[in-house]
Amino acid sequence: MKSSTSPRVRSVRRVATGCAAAAIATTVLFSPSAAFAETADNGGAQRNDGDNTVPLRSAIVDGPATNVILLIGDGMGDSEITIARNYAYGAAGQLPGIDALPLTGQYTTYSLYKDGARKGKPDYVPDSAATGSAWATGTKTYDNAVSVDINGAPQQTLLELAKANGLRTGNVSTAEIQDATPAVQVAHVASRSCYGPDSASCGADALAAGGLGSISEQLLDTRPDVTLGGGSASFTQTAKAGDWSGKTLFEQAEGRGYQVVKTAADLAGVTAANQEAPVLGLFTPGNFPTRFAATTATVGGANTPVSCAANPDRLGTDLSLASLTNSAIDLLNSPAESSKGFFLQVEGASIDKRDHSADACGQIGETIDLDEAVRAALDFAEKDGNTLVIVTADHAHTSQIVDSTPPTSLSTAVTTLEGSVMKISYGTGAAGGSQQHTGAQLRVAGYGPGAANVVGLIDQTDNFFTIANALRLNRDTAALSAGAKATLPKTVFAPGETFDAALTGLAGDRQITGVVASEPVAVPKTDVLAGSATIPLTAPTELGEHTVTLTGSQTGTIVTARFTVTADGQPLPGGATGTGGATGNAGGLASAVNGALASTGAAVFPILGAAALALLAGGTALYRRRHNRPIPRA
């Protein structure tokens, strides 16, 4: 926003941008003597370019938005932002991504206690699970909770809702993908450390305990079109229960149609990502290595300034957060896919982690990484014109810029781009211990349709509604499954004959389970892809009429279909198939179908409605991978 009369700042920015990425890590490229002389002039440090009234008006764009990209700097408070800017671009410089968003506000991040007398009262210093759940679901909850409320009830997430509304979805992080921030979009567990089937903390959430499963298993159920991050270790664990018991989660992913990618080359080979073949890219066993090598803060240690050095273990830049963001956008925005738009969450995870470790250069590098991802998102959004970009953090953190070495706290001094010394203090934990999150309100910034909702003071939960409203998401998922219908290829089968039930219109659900009450035949739990599913059935051996009852796992929507089993698989004389059964028409497509019988929103136990059965023939084949297992899990 600097005017043409102020070439200094532009020139600083150009130089700084030019030396970004690895170069910044190792050397100071820029002699500030000439450029910063102007900073001392009257008006020399201005950032506004004349009156911002007209530009601000034009930055306010009505919704809806076609796409939303939400970028989270974990632990990225104003202090972390300022530290990174000072280091890499100078105090008068500009972070090309984070600082470029035109609409800005603050939000509150507190969580709630869930137990005892404090239940429902605020916890002023939240963790990443509660905070992520807040924007993912619009519900304040307790530290440790992943998209469940203080009573443990699962809350619908933006990613789930976007998917239910026919949008494409993505989830990107530099952390293991089970970490709280990515997890909040795809899973519902009481304890954030319930990463995989081996996690002892899963408790009642474990599949074996009748729960929804670990975060990794729920991720597979949620089935975003694109998932990119770390955390492959959990996917090498073996399911302990459910349809995939005994198989590793990687095997399960492949069995359920995922494109599993583990390297940059793998990712480069992916040409499409969709519900039939979603991308699961896990590039490290745990979190990504950081961009900059770690620095160790010491008590009294801020007197010898250091420059940040590149981390030799860093992944290739084709796996940088900006690169992954671009990959996700490319796949989600592919013109080859019919789509109503997309929702993408991107997390720069290790700002927080390096802050906990009092690692100044670590946190700086991760903030720069996130900033580059923000820039990538903005570049897309500016071209696209219908994309809302929101950039914020989950909670404030410990690092502070100080003038002198604190006597009892950890600190590190770094030499910035400008050749000045910046001292960074970590005063909330002991040396060797973990530094603490802090409870200050945070910056939230936006660009694009609907971004006006970040301005002023909001709460973290407002972001859920801002995004849901911008995308015009129907949050009544039961309504999204209300038009469900099942189609059988014909109405009469021979005992043991196999056939498929084709379900459509079940957009509010991600899985469907089934039962034939009259005889325990296998009805597998089946993924619902874009509202449709193909359920493999086997005709019972008992002759007569049967009903298959299919239940959407998320909305509880029930669809039933009746068929008749005869000894020879031929209709009985006279065409009668039994009471109330419509006759099948092998050649007919889904032209005369009774749809969903009932829907009750997110309730688990729907009421069976009066209308009945879908049982026409010729359902079109949908994607399906059949697998064998004994009796399907209800």
Add this chain to the structure above:
Amino acid sequence: MKSSTSPRVRSVRRVATGCAAAAIATTVLFSPSAAFAETADNGGAQRNDGDNTVPLRSAIVDGPATNVILLIGDGMGDSEITIARNYAYGAAGQLPGIDALPLTGQYTTYSLYKDGARKGKPDYVPDSAATGSAWATGTKTYDNAVSVDINGAPQQTLLELAKANGLRTGNVSTAEIQDATPAVQVAHVASRSCYGPDSASCGADALAAGGLGSISEQLLDTRPDVTLGGGSASFTQTAKAGDWSGKTLFEQAEGRGYQVVKTAADLAGVTAANQEAPVLGLFTPGNFPTRFAATTATVGGANTPVSCAANPDRLGTDLSLASLTNSAIDLLNSPAESSKGFFLQVEGASIDKRDHSADACGQIGETIDLDEAVRAALDFAEKDGNTLVIVTADHAHTSQIVDSTPPTSLSTAVTTLEGSVMKISYGTGAAGGSQQHTGAQLRVAGYGPGAANVVGLIDQTDNFFTIANALRLNRDTAALSAGAKATLPKTVFAPGETFDAALTGLAGDRQITGVVASEPVAVPKTDVLAGSATIPLTAPTELGEHTVTLTGSQTGTIVTARFTVTADGQPLPGGATGTGGATGNAGGLASAVNGALASTGAAVFPILGAAALALLAGGTALYRRRHNRPIPRA
């Protein structure tokens, strides 16, 4: 902005607002069990009331503004704001003033080094002098500087410019009025501790050293219409040089027409404040006592939560910052005064000071005090409709909200309105030492015409331009004095005859000095009031033509007037008064005057122009208090 569907937040706010002021200090009035149950509901913690797009658009108002009120919370970073909100209104509550501003952004606060190899490079942790100078003048400078640049050159301040442009001006603080934040609007010194004539730190700024004088003395020169705060101690000091040498600054103030008030009753008796009789209200020798009694943080001390208690030494609420803000607004906005509008700066000073002292309750009370002043300003602005209100801070500070007691840092725990415990850590200094400022970017918020300029990322210096532009201030003060003219009552005088020169059109200046080169007659340094001054002169004893040269102290604008001294004070035969002199006309008013001869902006040494002399008779009498002294100081 909470909708009618969410009565909870409104009710919380109402209760909290109702128990503000002293009640908050002593007790928890509010049982949160019912109200906060809703916070846990989906959407229960939302702050937006539906889509903010239309409200935000309507909050963007084109300039110009008639009035500007700038409110500064010294050291009030996002952490300090959040701490005060949590304590007094709850985590889901709203500070009635600070949180109510619709337009929000962040700004950078770094200062610059002034010496040696670091000259001009950024200092990432600024002090209140550099930061105040930044918004007061638009110029980045060094820590310790009061509205001088890194080379020591005085920079025009908003208050000075507002005054030069015919606006009324005010300066309110809970600190001693010489403290950096109020000082930056009225003085220009190299060292912020140059409070009064006794201050050893004044150095070259001392009047005796030929400087502009101490902050207190410059304040009297700058002559805001309304000055309210602490710091009377410095005004009991005695001037060491200048026209008022040997007199206390209080005597000087009264001699120069100030209404000096020292108590709430005094202030209540003031009915008008203007350039003829500005108000100087100094209610304490030093800083104001705080609202809440101090708490003492200890290492490991955060485990026993306390409630904040009222400070028995607090001044009466008729001297609260909100009350003083209202008083200042009432006086500046008085319909009895012809005015183009006003500029008012209000500082809540001791948020910073209590932060330095690791005093949690102290800083909370001061933040609430500032918030109430903000609410007062907003109440006026909302009624007025043409007032820009900006609320921000000068620099971030040390306090952080933490989850657990830091092992080596000071902390205090407080029980909040909601009955939750909030732990506040001070990790940048040792116990007993001063905690440090921090360098994080800060919240800046605005309401009214021109407030769009606070949104996004700006620099502290942008606020100078935002305010100057909103008020359409002409910053070329020389141009504001370019129409200056001097009027003598007649053209011929007897030796030793006393008469007045009436100056008008000298709006760019605040004082005028004079000299009659031909003979050392006394020409006193005289206050320019609203561009006008009446200079008492004495005719030289030497017969013949004389020229009095009058120089505006700030712009260097020179106005000369010639007159003739004759033995009997009667014109010489034939009416000749000398070469080039226009003849006076005793009866004529200022109808045929040559005005200023030259103006050169803020330069001290103007070039004498070609046109000449003002010497007409009958200048209208202006306010003046004549006083005796030998030879006026140039």
